[in-house]
Amino acid sequence: MAFVEQHIHDAPTSFWSKYIVSYDHKVIGKQFLWFGIFWLLVGGLMALLIRWTLAYPGVPFPVIGNLLFPHTDGVVPPDTYAMLFTMHGTIMIFFAITPILIGAFGNFCIPLMIGARDMIFPTLNMLSFWFSMASGVLLLASLCLPLGAAAGGWTSYPTLSTNIGQPGLGQTLWLLSLFLFGVSSTMGAVNYITTVITLRAPGMGYFKMPLTIWGLWLTAILNAIFVPVLGAGLLLLTFDRVFGTTFFLAGAAATSGKGDPVLFQHVFWIFGHPEVYILILPAWGIVSDLLSFFARKPAFGYKMTALSLSAITVLSTVVYGHHMYTTQMSPLMTQSFMTLTMLISIPSAIFFANWLGTLWKGSIRFHSPMLFSLGVVFVFGLGGLTGLYLASTSIDLYLHDTYFVVGHFHYTMAASVLLGGFAGTYFWFPKMFGRMMNEKLAKWHFWCTMIPLNGIFTGMMVVGYGGMHRRLYNPFIYEFLQKLVPINIFITVCAVLMGAAQFIFIYNFVHTIFFKKEVAPANPWEVGTLEWEIPSPAPHYNFKDIPHVKCGPHELGNPNLKNGRDFQYQTEEWVKA
């Protein structure tokens, strides 16, 4: 452990250096948070347009339909529909979840929770945000093109994503945008990894880090290794589109030499499967910490949880083939990928058991961050278990590319990550902005999100089992799907309700930041990790004196404590139980 003490520079004074090109990890974290919330709204609106079309195909979208689609009297046209689900996927994964979970919490929490004054490379950190911004602008720009944005699915399989299927500039801009995003992510990842290795406060061994940091750190490692793989694939596809190479072309269009479209799928999923874990690991970390903080007892089997998360990180790199069973890889490969995928159950079951072990005999305080964390346990349980169906080669013959898959990955990647993100937002909000969010509204937000959310994604699995396949503009031209109309309407109603519930959050968030006067206490949740020892909001350069860590992050409920609190700060000598 090479600890580096960072120098304290003067606080920036101008608006430009304070809020725009800031080198301060806290400000960059907040920039990412706003950026992510903006895209979350855009992606959410797209989701509603998609859902509306699936429940009422051919019926004008209410209220804003005429404004958005004047040429079709407010009905979503088929080409726009394809663009919508492509952009929904892209935006939610790369521009909503990644900035919020990794950009915002990564930047904000890592230095604070390991006792550092800033990230190790502040300039790289600033560039990381502005590269994200540039890639976001490119993506927005692609929405304004005459032929529209990319519409080949977020996976953008060639040859559909080559000039054969996507003649417009939109797909090229999509590729460039994601490439820039990849650069931004890699910068962030390098920064996170190095910061965690070099800037942990004296005394903070790896097994004294909060599990949030474990999650973010493992995510950063996966990001640093696998985002460049995506970059390579995107670059080759860009060459195919712009320079006329044929890396991924085959069939009638491959007039000047033959490539292989399946090659792209391999490259994409070598990145794509770890990406799933890139998104969920920070949420797992946050939840593991919050369960312990609010159950007022140490995280059950802390070391096992950390090691399980690491084991999943390693396993996630060797299972990607389960996305490609239907391309008919050799049986040996298919079986190997199935077996490796199944292995992930072991570490997952272990940290799940540890989560429940943490609740066991606790003294649980049901504040909003805790409610959202418990929500994650519930929805990730469902999401994880439904993955077992899809990992099986034979069941996948039927379920592949159906809504069952959509339901499954939304449970794991969308529901869990979203709830985890909300848990984190409510939890660290006082440290970020120095105010407490309204707890009552937060609880309303939880229930109004949680209930329709399960309606949506369970509903999706039901229609998927009924045979409804993905990415259909109008599923009901198929006779065997017509009986699923009412269930689709139910899902859409749930989606509208869940969308509406987010306004509770937006109101609470914006109102608290800009209008609430009451200042938050330094440690409103009564927990002992390093960031709660400094005032709220966290001051410039966080720690005037670098803290010396003497005990673990989850020292709560120790009966021998004599300090009048039921928890210990990490800087206090551990009291033997």
Next chain:
Amino acid sequence: MNLQFSERLLGLAIKTQEMSLWERMQPPEDISSSGHLIHWLFNYTTYVNLFWFALVCIGLFGFSYLYSNKRHKIPFYTHGNEKKHLLVTALIGLGVFLSVDMVITKISTRDMKETFWKFPGDNEDVVRIQVLAQQWAWNFRYAGADGEFNTGDDVVQLNSMVVPVGKKVMIQMTAKDVIHAFYLPNARIKADAIPGRFSKLWFDANKVGKYDIACAEMCGNHHYMMKAQLTVLSQEDFDRWVKESQQIAIATNDTEDINLRWGWQWGSK
């Protein structure tokens, strides 16, 4: 613009309202000899998953109830790293792995090996069909009287596949432009049709009737319209159909038309 359609749709929703939710949730009728394997495994997975998820819920809701700070003031201070704790968590991990994962892995491997990957041999008496997927249609090719594919007497069909009941059907397929996926919900099978490659599939239909064939892989704006019909006929009807379409093919196939020659030699690639 699509007002007519929405009217039809609303009428349809009313028409199907008599169905119970349970019936609505059922997958389309299984007409294959192998679909029950998938259902067996699906159901097994569901039962075991329900068991484990029930445990999670008991833990989650039970502990939340029992150990809320109103009911349980003093938490039990433990790090959960004693030997017995590690043993319990490890046992849970292994329990899940053995009861679900190993069983699924074993059974799906068995099913794939003994059924889905067990393609009929070249000498077996099966119906052979070549499929070419394109944006946004399915082309089907039968060898015709000479038994050779890609010759002048081939029966070529657009968006309509006809097979006899109770006989194995062997399909070789590829795609012309982008990746498609041949999806036969009633037989629970699916495979990608990829430009530049051949994929294969077999199935059998043991019930006479008309069923949907769909494209399951996103293939462009009109992906949803890429629908074909599977017609299952009795053996006599099928023989009659073969004879008739053979005559039509011989009478109308333009042997000079290069667009008709998209087929390939069976099993050659």
